[in-house]
Amino acid sequence: MKDLILAGLVSERSTIEVNGVTIGGKEIILMGGPCAVESSLQMSQSAETVKKAGGKILRGGVFKPRTSPYSFQGLGLEGLNYLVQAAKEQDLLCVTEVIDSPSLDLVVDKVDIIQIGARNMQNFELLKLAGKINKPIILKRGLSATIEEWLLAAEYILAAGNPQVILCERGIRTFEPSTRNTLDLSAVGVAKELSHLPVIVDPSHAAGRRDLISSLSKAAIAAGADGLLIEMHPNPAEAVSDGPQSLTPEQFILLAGELGGVAGAVNRVFVCGGEQEDTLEALRTKIDTIDLSIIEHLVARMQIVGKIGDQKRLDRVKDTSREKEIIQRLVNLAEELQLPPELVKRIYPLIFEFGVQSQIKNKVALDKELELSFYPLGSK
Numbered sequence: 001m002k003d004l005i006l007a008g009l010v011s012e013r014s015t016i017e018v019n020g021v022t023i024g025g026k027e028i029i030l031m032g033g034p035c036a037v038e039s040s041l042q043m044s045q046s047a048e049t050v051k052k053a054g055g056k057i058l059r060g061g062v063f064k065p066r067t068s069p070y071s072f073q074g075l076g077l078e079g080l081n082y083l084v085q086a087a088k089e090q091d092l093l094c095v096t097e098v099i100d101s102p103s104l105d106l107v108v109d110k111v112d113i114i115q116i117g118a119r120n121m122q123n124f125e126l127l128k129l130a131g132k133i134n135k136p137i138i139l140k141r142g143l144s145a146t147i148e149e150w151l152l153a154a155e156y157i158l159a160a161g162n163p164q165v166i167l168c169e170r171g172i173r174t175f176e177p178s179t180r181n182t183l184d185l186s187a188v189g190v191a192k193e194l195s196h197l198p199v200i201v202d203p204s205h206a207a208g209r210r211d212l213i214s215s216l217s218k219a220a221i222a223a224g225a226d227g228l229l230i231e232m233h234p235n236p237a238e239a240v241s242d243g244p245q246s247l248t249p250e251q252f253i254l255l256a257g258e259l260g261g262v263a264g265a266v267n268r269v270f271v272c273g274g275e276q277e278d279t280l281e282a283l284r285t286k287i288d289t290i291d292l293s294i295i296e297h298l299v300a301r302m303q304i305v306g307k308i309g310d311q312k313r314l315d316r317v318k319d320t321s322r323e324k325e326i327i328q329r330l331v332n333l334a335e336e337l338q339l340p341p342e343l344v345k346r347i348y349p350l351i352f353e354f355g356v357q358s359q360i361k362n363k364v365a366l367d368k369e370l371e372l373s374f375y376p377l378g379s380k
Contacts, residue, residue, distance in 0.1 A: 014196045016136050016164050018093055018112050021056045023136070023166055024198030028263050028270040029227035031057035031095065031200075032252055034234075035242035036064055037079035043086035045234040049249040051090040053256035054273035057113065058087040058094045059229060063103045064241060077106060084110050095138060101129055108133055118142050118170055118205070121153050131160020138229070140168045140202065143181070147190050154197065167191050167199045168229060169220075171206030180208020180245065183216055185223040192224055200227035204245045210236070213247055214255045218262045221270075230255075254289050302355065309359030310366075317359045323352050 015024035023029050032050045037043055037060040047058050062079035075082070080096065087094035095113035098104040099120060107114065113136045120126055121142035130137045137157055141150045154165045169188055171181025183206035191199050201223075203216035217228050233239045233246040247255065256272045263270040309317060327348050331341040 012196070013192075014163070014198065016166060016198060018136055021093055023200070024226045026267075026269050028221055028225075028259065028268050029057065029200070030055040030256060030259070030270070031059050031227060031229045032232045033059035034061075034239065034246065035204075035231050036061045036240055037075055037083050037096075038240055040082045040085070042234055043082045044089060045249070046232060047086035047090040047092055049232060049234070049252055050092060052273045053253045054271050055256070056093060058083065058090070058092045059115075059231075060086075060094070060096060061241070062096050062107070063099045064097075080107055080110060087112075098126070098130075100126060104129055104133075108135060112136070113138060113166075115168075116140065118145075121145055121150065124153075124156055127153060127156035128160045131157040131162040133162060134164075135162075136164040136166060137162065138166045138168050138200070140170050141172065141184075141187065143173045145172070147187055147194070150187075151191065151195055154195070165197050166227075167195070167197050168202055169199065169206075169225075170202035170229075179206065179212065181206050183207070183220075185219060188220065188223045188225050198226040199224070200229055201225040202229040204229075204231035204242070204247075208245045210245055210247055210251065213245070214251075214258070217255060217259065221259065221262045221268065222266055224266070228259075250288055250292050254292050257289055298351075301351075302358065305355040305358060306362060309362055312359065312363070314360065314363045317363065318356045323349075327352075 013024060015022050017023075021029060030050075030053060032053065032055045033046045034042065043058075043060060046060070050058050060079070060083040062074045062076055062083060064074040083094050083096060086092075093112040095115055096107055096111050097115040097117050098107060099117070100123075104114070104126070114130065114133075115138040116123070116126060116130060118140045119142075121140060122145070139150075139154050139157065141147075142153075145153075150167065154167060157165050169184060169191070171179075171183045174182040176182055183201070183203060185201075188199050188201065191197070201217075201220035203213050203220060207213060207216055213230060217230065220228060230252065231242055231246040232249065232252040233243065234249060236243040236246040236248060239246055253273075256270075259270045260272060327344065330344045330348060334341045334344045
């Protein structure tokens with residue numbers, strides 16, 4: 001590990017520049033797109049979303065090494081053309097995975113970055129071939145690889161003459177079954193201590209479930225990651241591969257809007273796409289993001305309302321005085337923030353009434369359950 005470990009002793013880190021995009025610098029680089037390329041329309045929609053979110057690189061698999069031989073294996077050259085064209089339309093870079101020498105030969109002159117996946121991390125002949133080309137290589141950590149094995153795999157590429165290696169932590173296999181893999185965020189710090197190479201994180205393959213992607217992405221940035229590789233699909237329910245771990249376009253854009261604050265807290269930078277211009281489309285995207293946030297907060301509010309209802313008697317569910325007090329407080333706040341008070345007066349009574357009816361419904365159902373438990377059917 002001569003090159004990697006000794007390089008880690010110097011203060012200067014390597015950055016990789018690809019057509020104006022710098023990976024390993026102060027800016028956090030967002031890469032997004034579907035696990036597998038399925039169609040031209042799918043990739044065009046994905047590229048548009050990545051661009052709106054402030055992403056710089058479109059991802060998409062055209063060769064898919066799968067655990068099952070019966071799973072979708074990718075579209076090959078046809079999918080590659082869809083990926084390249086979609087990236088070009090939105091002025092994005094593109095990255096795809098290679099699995100062997102023929103696939104490397106096919107994509108090397110078409111894409112900007114080449115990915116070697118977790119299952120091929122120790123495909124040493126492929127690593128040597130990747131070392132002979134002049135393209136950045138994203139090297140994913142193997143499913144059960146130690147950090148040392150991961151760095152030694154990178155050394156194969158470096159030793160063969162290609163210094164443009166980007167390490168990617170994507171979770172490792174452990175005894176824990178609640179997630180697809182276990183995201184090893186400590187590996188980010190260790191890899192950056194032992195090497196000069198940029199390190200990015202793939203939270204999608206680590207979690208295997210979209211509900212964890214946002215928190216893992218933010219944690220990765222806080223841990224020192226130089227970028228994120230996130231799966232996003234225009235319609236995850238119809239994805240041929242990894243739908244459950246793919247964000248929707250709205251979720252992807254919402255997450256991007258939250259990354260800047262985390263980046264700033266660790267002296268890094270990320271600019272969400274919607275912050276760059278106020279075109280009609282950009283403004284609509286901002287509204288979509290805000291609407292999604294409002295719905296999520298309403299869901300959280302209703303969950304709390306349910307818990308409060310559990311602690312009330314049925315004849316005391318509706319608290320008129322508290323409702324008036326809250327509405328008046330919010331009306332005053334709206335006036336201070338120059339929001340029309342009439343909007344609050346119209347919206348919040350509906351929210352309160354829905355909450356009260358929900359509490360009553362739950363209390364009635366609970367009382368019936370208790371009655372049946374005390375007086376089994378036919379025992380009265």
